[in-house]
Amino acid sequence: MIKRLTWRVATVTEIRQETPTARTLVFDVPGWPGHLPGQHVDVKLTADDGYSAQRSYSVANGDDGERVELTVQRVGDGEVSPYLTEVLEVGDQIELRGPVGGWFVWRPHSSPPVLLIGGGSGIVPLMAMIRSRGKSDTPFRLLYSLRDPGQLFYAGELEKVMAGVEVAYLYTRTAPPDAGRAPGRIRAADLIAYGWPPETAPDVFVCGPTGFVEAAADLLTGLGHDPAKIKTERFGPTGG
């Protein structure tokens, strides 16, 4: 019998606050089979009376043994994300199932340039791709759309100059004084200025809220990018 995916116990080993409402949880997951950048996991929480709730999150780190990192944004008054962002402590245990999803993944041996477009916490699976790039000579460009500088995930890491990775911040509401771009939603000019031209046939990964992904994918095809090269991951209505 081939084994189907089963739930594994994950223990929190470290917590990093990314913004006032988001944090990265580092788990130790014995038996973790490894993952590809872009894959996600299902998280299950169980209360002492047996009630349980499940949500799906993208993995934030590159493949690293039995270590799995998730970055969780608190969403409204849901029952899972407030727990993960405010209650969970180092040493606590939850259950994880995965990795799942073989479509929205970057395989480090692929050679075309890579264009990453993230909206809000859509940066998470794209960060896993950046972190997996390692010494690969595939050039990366990241367009990171966020409301204001206070919403930035992975600030320290993204600000360090990474050879071969160019990062452009697209602030939608408030930009820092030196931004050089008026705040606003992603537009064709951003893709021309900071993306790859369609002739270079980049592998494109777009992740974010459904409306953001829709807009970015339309702009990309409008500029002549091959729809077959654009992979998307929409959050849809997240249940919190």
Add this chain to the structure above:
Amino acid sequence: MGIISRAFQGRPRDHDEKLPPGQYLVHDFPVLSAGPTPRVPLDRWEFAIDTPEGEVHRWSWEEFQALPQETPTVDLHCVTKWSKFGTEWKGVSLDVLMEDVESAAEYALAYSHGGYTTNLPLEDLLDGKAWIVYEFDGEELAPAHGGPARLLVPHLYLWKSAKWVKGIRLLNEDWPGFWETAGYHNYGDPWREQRYQGD
């Protein structure tokens, strides 16, 4: 049961005799969708009832508004476990719509804009148990909640209250609808917790 997550409570579990087994109470009005939200302009809106004997009854929006109205206040129970008490609607009773319909049919299939269907015994639509409603809480019914008009059958789980309803087909044989063919219970009585096939 899996391992217990320390201090995880999840949503509150309620105990209220008005609450069917396994349900919890909400105060907002959750929206669940199985497809894009249809937009139906009122000048093209129509409601129809047809019978296996070949009769078809149709109402335009204007004709529909001219029918006697009722304002039921009912509790809603969704199969996804939320219940909402005391919701106020305005619409037309199925008893009024069925008044001139002559048929030996025993089953009904409600069908909607966007392709949704749901089945129920005809008797569950009669005797003050079901309405076609077009106002919620004093306002015209929003598209997300099934506007311009939806079926309301509050004694069954809410998936039976088809949103964006376009018509009701009377049938001699039961014809399972969208969720009823996809694993959900054929009848869906919340008090007997008939959620899935086999419950």
Add this chain to the structure above:
Amino acid sequence: MEHLDYQDGNALAGPLSEIFTFDVTVAQGTCAGCGRRGALAELRVYGPEPGLVARCPGCEEVVLTFVRGPKDAWLDLRGSVSLRIPITE
């Protein structure tokens, strides 16, 4: 924004991993409605409650539904002509 309430077919990967031993989202499906071919990961997925409903991005017809009860799961491939599944060693 009310129309933008779906996820990508990627969201099927977790739930369907309970049923299949391979990742179904990379399989190429053919829509029974319009004949469009594409990976299940490209479908538009509504839900997860009361069930997952995956629709064709071309014609919006239902390709697949998945309902998970406490004891059983129901997978309905009503709108799919075929699935082409990559077999790797």
